[in-house]
Structures are given as structure tokens and as C-alpha cells.
Amino acid sequence: MPISTQTTESGPTGPGSTPESGQKPPQSPATRQQKAVVRPGDRIFSAATLIAGILILVILAGVALFLLAQSKDTITAQISDPSQITGGKGFFSYVWPLVIGTLISAAIALIVATPFSLGIALFTTHMAPRKLAPVLGYVIDLLAAIPSVVYGLWGIALAGNLTGFYLWLSKWFGWIPIFAPAADGSVSQTGRTLLTASLVLSIMILPIITSLTREIFLQTPRLQEEAALALGATRWEMIRMAVLPFGKSGIVSATMLGLGRALGETMAVAMILSPGVLTASLVVSGNQTIASEIAQNFPEAAGLRLSELITVGLVLFVITLLVNMGARAIVARTSVKGS
Amino acid sequence: MSKQIDIKDLDIFYGDFRAVDGVQMQIKPRSVTAFIGPSGCGKSTVLRTLNRMHEVIPGASVSGEVLMDGNDIYGAGVDPVNVRREVGMVFQRANPFPTMSIKENVLAGVRLNNKRLSKTEADDLTERALRGANLWNEVKDRLNLPGSGLSGGQQQRLCIARAIAVEPEVLLMDEPCSALDPISTLAIEDLINDLKDKYTVVIVTHNMQQAARVSDKTAFFNIAGTGKPGKLIEFNETSTIFSNPDTEETENYISGRFG
Amino acid sequence: MTTMNTTTEAAVSKPAKLTSKQLPKATPWIVAVASILVAIVISFIAFGGFNIPVVAVLAGLINAIAVFAVSASYEGRRKAVDRIATTIVTSTFVLACVPLISLLWLTVSKGGAAISGDLLTRTMLGMKGVLDQQYVAGEATLAGGFYHAIVGTVLITLAACVISIPIGVLTAIYLVEYSNKNRLGKAITFLVDVMTGIPSIVAGLFAFALFSTIANVLLPGAAGIAKTGFTAAVALSVLMIPIVVRNTEEILRLVPMDLREASYALGVPKWKTIVKIVLPTSVSGILSGVTIAIARVIGETAPIMVTAGFAKTLNWNLFSGWMSTLPTFIYDSQLRPVSPGAAALASSERAWAAALVLVALVMVLNLLARIIAKVLAPKAGR
Numbered sequence: 001m002p003i004s005t006q007t008t009e010s011g012p013t014g015p016g017s018t019p020e021s022g023q024k025p026p027q028s029p030a031t032r033q034q035k036a037v038v039r040p041g042d043r044i045f046s047a048a049t050l051i052a053g054i055l056i057l058v059i060l061a062g063v064a065l066f067l068l069a070q071s072k073d074t075i076t077a078q079i080s081d082p083s084q085i086t087g088g089k090g091f092f093s094y095v096w097p098l099v100i101g102t103l104i105s106a107a108i109a110l111i112v113a114t115p116f117s118l119g120i121a122l123f124t125t126h127m128a129p130r131k132l133a134p135v136l137g138y139v140i141d142l143l144a145a146i147p148s149v150v151y152g153l154w155g156i157a158l159a160g161n162l163t164g165f166y167l168w169l170s171k172w173f174g175w176i177p178i179f180a181p182a183a184d185g186s187v188s189q190t191g192r193t194l195l196t197a198s199l200v201l202s203i204m205i206l207p208i209i210t211s212l213t214r215e216i217f218l219q220t221p222r223l224q225e226e227a228a229l230a231l232g233a234t235r236w237e238m239i240r241m242a243v244l245p246f247g248k249s250g251i252v253s254a255t256m257l258g259l260g261r262a263l264g265e266t267m268a269v270a271m272i273l274s275p276g277v278l279t280a281s282l283v284v285s286g287n288q289t290i291a292s293e294i295a296q297n298f299p300e301a302a303g304l305r306l307s308e309l310i311t312v313g314l315v316l317f318v319i320t321l322l323v324n325m326g327a328r329a330i331v332a333r334t335s336v337k338g339s
Numbered sequence: 340m341s342k343q344i345d346i347k348d349l350d351i352f353y354g355d356f357r358a359v360d361g362v363q364m365q366i367k368p369r370s371v372t373a374f375i376g377p378s379g380c381g382k383s384t385v386l387r388t389l390n391r392m393h394e395v396i397p398g399a400s401v402s403g404e405v406l407m408d409g410n411d412i413y414g415a416g417v418d419p420v421n422v423r424r425e426v427g428m429v430f431q432r433a434n435p436f437p438t439m440s441i442k443e444n445v446l447a448g449v450r451l452n453n454k455r456l457s458k459t460e461a462d463d464l465t466e467r468a469l470r471g472a473n474l475w476n477e478v479k480d481r482l483n484l485p486g487s488g489l490s491g492g493q494q495q496r497l498c499i500a501r502a503i504a505v506e507p508e509v510l511l512m513d514e515p516c517s518a519l520d521p522i523s524t525l526a527i528e529d530l531i532n533d534l535k536d537k538y539t540v541v542i543v544t545h546n547m548q549q550a551a552r553v554s555d556k557t558a559f560f561n562i563a564g565t566g567k568p569g570k571l572i573e574f575n576e577t578s579t580i581f582s583n584p585d586t587e588e589t590e591n592y593i594s595g596r597f598g
Numbered sequence: 599m600t601t602m603n604t605t606t607e608a609a610v611s612k613p614a615k616l617t618s619k620q621l622p623k624a625t626p627w628i629v630a631v632a633s634i635l636v637a638i639v640i641s642f643i644a645f646g647g648f649n650i651p652v653v654a655v656l657a658g659l660i661n662a663i664a665v666f667a668v669s670a671s672y673e674g675r676r677k678a679v680d681r682i683a684t685t686i687v688t689s690t691f692v693l694a695c696v697p698l699i700s701l702l703w704l705t706v707s708k709g710g711a712a713i714s715g716d717l718l719t720r721t722m723l724g725m726k727g728v729l730d731q732q733y734v735a736g737e738a739t740l741a742g743g744f745y746h747a748i749v750g751t752v753l754i755t756l757a758a759c760v761i762s763i764p765i766g767v768l769t770a771i772y773l774v775e776y777s778n779k780n781r782l783g784k785a786i787t788f789l790v791d792v793m794t795g796i797p798s799i800v801a802g803l804f805a806f807a808l809f810s811t812i813a814n815v816l817l818p819g820a821a822g823i824a825k826t827g828f829t830a831a832v833a834l835s836v837l838m839i840p841i842v843v844r845n846t847e848e849i850l851r852l853v854p855m856d857l858r859e860a861s862y863a864l865g866v867p868k869w870k871t872i873v874k875i876v877l878p879t880s881v882s883g884i885l886s887g888v889t890i891a892i893a894r895v896i897g898e899t900a901p902i903m904v905t906a907g908f909a910k911t912l913n914w915n916l917f918s919g920w921m922s923t924l925p926t927f928i929y930d931s932q933l934r935p936v937s938p939g940a941a942a943l944a945s946s947e948r949a950w951a952a953a954l955v956l957v958a959l960v961m962v963l964n965l966l967a968r969i970i971a972k973v974l975a976p977k978a979g980r
Contacts, residue, residue, distance in 0.1 A: 039867050039869075041869045041870065042867055042869045045868075045873075046772075046776050046868075046869070049768045049769065049771045049772035049776055051768075052764070052766075052768035052769040052771075052772060053769045053772040053773065053777070053782065053783075053786045054782075055765055055769070056765075056769055056789050056790060056793070056839070057785065057786065057789055059793070059836060059839070060789050062804065063800070063801075066804055066807035066811055067800075067803060067804060067807055069811050070803075070807040070811070115690070116690045116693065116694055119687045119689075119690025119691065120690055120691050120694055122687050123687045123688060123690065123691045124691075127687055128691075130397045136691075139695065139698065141964060142964075143694075143697075143698050145893055145894075145897075145960045145961065145964050146701065146897070146957060146960065147896075147897025147898070147899070147925055147956055147957075147960065148897065148899065149899045149925045149928045149929055149953070150705065150897075150928070150953045150956065151701070153704075153705075153932060153949060153950065153953055154697075154700070154701045154704055154705075156932065157704060158700070165651075203697045206694060221434070223430060223432060223434040224434055224436065224437075226430065226434070227430065227434040227435075228436075228447075229392065229395060229423065230390065230392060230427070230428035230430075230502075231423065231424075231427075231447060231448035231502075231505065232420050232422075232423035232424030232448065232451060232452070232505070233420070233423075234420055234676055234677065234679070234680035235680055235683075235684070236679060236683035236684070237451055237676070237679075239683075241436060241447065245436070245437075245438040246437075246438070248438075260795045264796070264797025264798065264799065264800070265797075266797065266798065266799045266899070266900040267899045267900055267925070267929065270900075270929075271933060291797060291799050291900065294799055294803070294900075295799060295899075295900050295903060295904075298903065299903065299907065309803075310807060313799060313800050314800075316797055316799075316800060317797070317800045320795050320796070320797055320800075321792060321795070323795075324791070324792060325792075328791065416617045416618075416620060417617050418618045418620065420677075421618055451676075
């Protein structure tokens, strides 16, 4: 964690600007504060950094602005003649299934990844031999470093292996809508379904949740851990009494960051999903996420279609924005209440 | 409810480095023993071997015997977790569990051992432990508030209550007052005087006057130089140590010629 | 760790409960092996063969139950709970390694089989479906290559660095040295946080929208020219800048205030203090963070796709024409093979070869970042 140092605005003081001792006529506060000389070098440099900082605001505003600008066509089409939009029923019925698909895949990814992340973080910080810790950290970093397009390749290669599992799921759990087979009792032949994409997604967000959670666990105060041990707690009891309660808000923020990543993840999902109709079942082909829809259709798109895709991208931007801000709000609230 | 502690030929290691060499002493039940000595002489290290907290540090080990009423806590088949249930510890900085209320803090150790405590049993035990730590009157109306909301001295007494709630044989205190103001320190020293009726107390302190005030016997540790092991120099009645010590080294420390 | 000496059973006022029955140290391993064997047997009986996933899941379940049962009956409930917690936590780690190993294995085996010097030095210029069909039939070697993708990767990433490093470092300097937590500083910190959450495809769409709008204004009707390598670089910068800012800010805050004050006390102006004292002290951390940022964006596909399109030939000009990078090459090859159908395999192999190069590149960059952090760190007497 960075040590926050107090930065003080200290202008350089040269000889002659300090009043001589013994000679201190009573002054009002206004005159007593001497304005220090500001050198040109300082002025230029600080201006440069200020400009860079303001650029951040500009860029972010720009993102929203330019996306809106290019969405103009879609918005006018929606207002004047909704049937022009893909799907023929207006923008909302076009984007709604995409939003659902995005949320579902992210939710599944999160549900699968979080327990594993917690386990790996606990393993690395409290259970594995000390000497292995850097190696384990490197393994997790490796998982994080692999580009998502390679995950996509891998997902495609292995999707076929899951068909047997999906068939089994539809046989035993088919009464649950998400595992229901198609009308003829079959499941996806290629295994390239939203569930597969979600599982690959969970592996992709695992590293970020793990490394953040690991940092949190490492910060558990030694004194708390020792207090638990001195009372005669076993290692797991110590973790339950000292490590987990301390890390609660950190774990939440880590998972929300993972969620944000899952929502925006494009390539692996785009490569694994084969296009199809929106269906409630996850073991049948079909369903689509926002990012994947854009990726698959953008290269050939033009005119209104292009604008549609950008508008959809704007929707994704807003969703991830809300999730990120929500995550920060939760962290801010729990850290004030808890410790 | 207190035990006699016999330390025999105790050497303490961090990896290969011998930190403390050849400690030999016998601590009688229901007494207060103080460990004094300059910084780095190993007194806290020796204290932590008495409840097998020393080995929590990776690579740390011990050779020799520590007998509690004749049973070697480092013997074969001994589970450190069991040792720590018999021996309570209070740390230099108060460490109540921040996510637990005062009552939950007191009962934390007890809950680990026997989950089934009826409500009346729990309440009785909480009151007994808090009275034993001279904290009951100050917190009896806010038992359900978080433990971290108390002052430093109160938090430390809460930790003492937590330690005695499990009814240990021995109570170890590692510089319990060093982070407290003089009034709280006095409160805790009075408390130690009461505790010695029931427990064997061993206290590490930097403050010689405190050792003189509270303890029956005092052990003086010293270290020859950096990189050398700490040693027990003298173990005697407190009054003897502070007025007429056996060794010159002790005499020099007491009179402030080094420290 | 602990040593010897027999316990003497002296008469005591309260019986000592120090010892407890403990399972021998090898027990977890024995139980694990036994569980695997039992699972294999069940797999044969129920499925008539050695089904790896089934064996794995069954072995895990049996192991967990067995550990708990054995430990609870012999050692007591608390220790059993402790053991099962350890078992479960260890299992999650082992399970997490499986996809990693599988992925690396596939990449190395498939990519390694297909890769050749030719692939690295040729482009897809003149590529025809019939060449792939010949390859699949065994009549020719694998044609085509991704040299243009390598060049594109280098150029676009370099351009992105040129844009993001100055902006990122200067912003971090502003936040740490000048802002004093004023409102602007807080706003910037908040927005940098927001920026880290931008999906990469949205960054790509933004860059495209930006340049399209400019193009529409300057040369109406020629919106297509917005897709260039430079546009892609801008998209990558949007992703890189927050990483650089975050990392540099953290590193700069680690520089102790005493160092700056010593410099001021010598009469050195503030900007010089920053440039000559603070930055050199933190250069290793900053460079290491930049390397990590590069490693992250070098694998990005979506933003490049929507900004620079897919090129088949070499293009050295960042400001005109489409460009390919390794990730977009992989995506394009896999999903739009040169010769669809039976010969799609050839495009897939090219994709895996490129994936091998990309993964190797990313791993080298990560290693480089660690080395930089270690080697360039100021020699502290730690």
C-alpha cells in the first residue's frame, strides 16, 4: 500500500526573503505571509503536470461525448422509425437480450471464480510453505498475463469436451430452465454455449480477484493473528477469527473489480460463442453478450449498423461505470463502518 | 488453578542462529515473576516459548525442556494448540478483535473450546472475567458495543479478561503497560496483584520500577553483544535483586550504568 | 522443529491435557492416493473406462470426506475441521493450475508444431485458399505468415507508449507533488479509477468515433480513413494511461518526504528536485510498471479490431491504412480462415503459432518488469 506523504507546496526561498531577527514590527496576517518567488522552471513544470491531469478529465468526457455523437443516427432512427434497427423491433428489444447475456455470463463467471480465488489467496498467504510464496504469485500473474484471444483459442479447442457434461446436465437438471435441452432433447453439438464462455471467463477473472484478495490477507495485522493463536485457536480458526473478518470489505471490492472485468471481456467470449437466438438455456447454442456482438459484427458494419453497435457500446460503458462506482461506494461504506 | 513452571536447559533458535542460551529457572505457582533486561536480550523470546508462540515464526525452534507441573510442553505428541489453551497471553499492544463486541471478545477463547454455552453461562462467565480484570463496572452497560471503542487501558484490560476467561494455568504478559498512560498502568499493576492469587503470572517489562512494584521474583537477562545469544544472568527474590544482587552485571544494570 | 525428552508423569492438581492423539504426518498423502484409486475403480465400473474429469471430481470428494471422517474420529472435531479446511483450500489451488497447464500445453504443442522461420518472416500477401488445401493434403508446407502482424504490434504499441507515458507520468507527478489533495486532484483520482474500468472495446469505439468525427468534419464522406494504426494507438493509450498513472503514483508516494526536504533545504527548486532526485529514485518502479502496462495492452484485440481493421500485408505507415497486430491476426485466422471447410486447419495452425509468439512475448515482458524492478532499484541497505 502506498505510504501517503504530505506534499507541501514549498516554494524555494532565497537569501533575503526571511525577516532578520530582532526586527519584527507587528504585522497583520495579510502582510506577514510573504509570497515566495516562483521560478519559471517551476511554473512550466507544474503547468505541464496540471495539463496532463486535466487531459484525463478531457479524455473521459471525450469518450462519453464521441460515443454519443456517433450514436446520433441510431437515436434518430429509434425516434423516427424503430423498425430500421436490427431485429426490426426498435433499439431496446435489440439491446435487451444482449444486456441479459452480458449480465448472466458475468454473474456465472463471478460465482465460479470467487470461491476459487479466496481459496488460492488463503493457500498462498497462510497455508503454503513460505518459500513457495513468490512462485505461487508468479503462477497467478501468469494466468493474468495471457491475452484473452489466446483464452479464446483454448476455449474453442476444448469446447467440444464439454458436450458430454452438458448432456448429463440436461438429463438430470433439465427441469431447471438454464439447463434445459433444445426441443429435440439435444444440447449444443460444438459445446460453444454461453455457459462455456462463462466458464472460460471465470478463469480469466480469477487472477485479478486472487491477487487483490491476496494483498488484503497479507495485510491482516500480525497482532490479531497472534491474539487468536494465543487463545489456542487452530490455523483455520485463526483465519476465521482474524483474517476473514478483517478482509471482508477488501474481498467485496476485489470481486466487484472482477465483475467489472467480466462485463467488458470481449475476445474470449466472441470467439467461443456461436451466434443464435436468445434462449434461457445455457447448454444450447445461442445467446450473446454486448462486447461479443460488437466484436463479431463491427468489421463489416457501415452506416446505421455501425451507429447501432456504437450505441450498444455506450450502453456497456454506462453499465461498467455503474458497477465500478457501486463497488467504490460499497468499499467506502464498509470500511467506515467496520474497522 | 495455577502451575509450577520448570525451565531446563532451554536454548532458543531462529533458524540456525542461537538467540538465547541455556535458561534454567523454576517459577512457583501463584507468584508473579518479572523478566527484565536491556533491549534485545531475549526476555520476550523466552516468554513466548512458555506458550509455544515462538514457533509461529517460520524457522524458529527450541531445544530443552519446559515443564508445567512436570509435563514437558515440548514433549513428543504435544499439540501446541492445547498448550496455548492452558497458558494465556497478553500482548504489548492491546489487540481486541475489532469486529467483535466486548462480550464476544471476552468469550472468544471460550467459544473455541466448547461451543455450547447457554446464555446464562455465557453471561456469568463474561461478568466473572470482566470483574477479574477490573473492567466490569466500566463496561457492564455496553457489552454489545465493539471492543475497539474503549480507551487503551480499557482495551488492555479487555484482553486480560479475554485471557482469563478460559481459566488458564499461567498468564504471560509481554510489556503489557508499555503503550499505556501512567493511570492505566497503575490500574493494571493493581490488577496483577489481584491476579496472583489465582494464576502463575510471568511479566516482561522494560520498567525496572514496575518490576520492583509487582513481582515476587525477578529474572535478569542480558546479552553480551549483537550477534551473541542472550543469557539468564540472575534469578532471585525481587527485593534481593534490587538491593543486593548476586552478580556485578545485575548491579550495573540496576544502577543504570547501562540499559 | 521441536525436540525430544520424555514427559514425566508427576502427580498434579489438575490433569494436563497437553498431548492429544495426532495422526501420523503422512496421513493426508495416504488418504489422497487411496481416494484416487477408489475413484478410478468407480470410474471403470460406472463408465467402463478411465474418464479423467470424473476421476478428478470423485477423488476430490472422497478425499475430503475421508479426511474429515478419519480425523474427526481419531483427533477430535476441531482438528478435523482444521484439516478439511486445509484440504479444500489446497484443492482450489490444484484445480486452478489445471486450466493454466492445459492452456500452456496446447499453446506450446500446437504452436510449436506449426511455427517456423517462414511464418515469422512472411506476410499473408498473395495467400490463396488453394495453398492451404495443398498443405492439409500434405503436398506443401504451411504458407503465409505473420511478419506484418509483428511489425504492427511493435509500431502500434510504441506509438501508444509515446502517448501514454508522458501523460501518465506527468499526471502522477501532479497528483503526488502538486495537488495537495485539492478538488481537482480528487476528481482526477476518481476518474483514473473510472478509466481503469473501461472495457477495452469501448476504448476502441471511442478512438474510432473520435477520428471518424474529425474525419467527417475535415473530409466529409471519407469516414473510412479513420481506421489507421494511429487510431489503434490512441485506443491503447486510453487503456494504458490509468495503469501508468496508478503505478507511478504509488511509486512516487514511496519516496520519503525527507528526501525532498533535504533537496529543498539545499536550495534546489521544486521542479529540479522532482526531475533530478525523486524521479531517478523511483525510475525502477516506474519502468517496471510501464513494462507491465505494455504487457497488458500488447495482448488486446478488440480495440485494435475496431480501429485498425485487419490487414493482410505489411504496412509501415501508422497514419494511413489498416494494420494487423498479433492478437487480431490470431482472431482473424481462427474465425475467418483463408480456406473455410476442411482446410481451415491451416489457418488455425497459423493462429496457434502466432499465439505462441504472443504468449512468449508477454511472459518475457513480465519477467523483464521484475528484473528491472530488482536491478535498477536504488541500493538500499536492507
